[in-house]
Amino acid sequence: MKARVSKWVTAKRIVFLCMLLFMTIVMMQSFKTAPAKKVTPVKDSAGSVKAFMSVYKVLMSPRCMNCHPAGDAPLQGDDNHIHGMNIKRGADGKGVYSVRCSNCHQPENTVGLHAPPGNPKWGLPPANMRMVFQGRSPRELALQLLDPKRNGGRTKAQLIDHMANDGLVGWAWHPGDGRTLPPMSHTAFAAQVRLWIAKGAYAPGSKMK
């Protein structure tokens, strides 16, 4: 009789321990962080194009376009006139012979109206990757920016990083005395670039201007 009671007690203990173990596992599971779901950005062609049109306005502003000319001479001023002194792009985009960019353009803006603006990276894109903005329609420029063969070998992430963090791009918002700024802040510009890419990096239709 005593042995039967002992077996009964042991069985009860085992059942109790199993229940306890089960509850512990259930509780532990509830504390586990759910695996991060991969967020797929919602593609939105209209939103993407709208964002790009904002980006386009900045890229076509004098502070950006003057160093992305259609020809081999940089541009100057808000009227995009050809740079004085017959300045040439050169193979590396930094000028030729005794008229290299850094001969006049210092690592920083020179103070005073009509004095040379400056940045350590001052120059045009190189001759083998001209990255022309001047004369490009919104569609043409969007497709060019997305094409690594024509954008300096950049992925979309690198393109965002370039627009948001490159020192020479950032100069456009600190252009020195007497120069107009692009039509929106650098922060807003970078946000529009991100939006354009996140919503699918669509190029505007060919009729958009």
Add this chain to the structure above:
Amino acid sequence: MISITVNGKQHDIDADPNMPLLWAIRDILGLTGTKYGCGVAQCGACTVHLNGESVRSCVTKLSRAAGQQVITIEGLSATNTHALQMAWNDLNVPQCGYCQSGQLMSAAVLLRENANPTDQDIDDAMSGNICRCGTYQRIRAAIHKAAQIQQEGAKL
């Protein structure tokens, strides 16, 4: 104190790092061959070589030249026998002469990089140096002549 090497000689200059290099060269070191023209890098009269590149010393801060090699017109050659100086003499290039040290320093970079420049090469290299007397034709002729002198010298 900013240390710069001008025409091979080291100088320790006690001056504001933002001082134009031109000021240091002319007013502190007394090398007055380099001229002040426009003061905003538009004319080229103040051209000197900074590590071999022809910079406009009127807008180049002294701090940019710290620890670097500067060559002025006085240091283009020790005996005034640089091919350009000889050609300039032969063809009587200067009229008033004010821009000529800058012209020579720019031309020296061109000839170093292109031993036989065409008229187009000369225009590309020299358009940033303005001459109020309009000696451009003689400058071009003298650069061609200097190229010739240089090549003949190389053959000897």
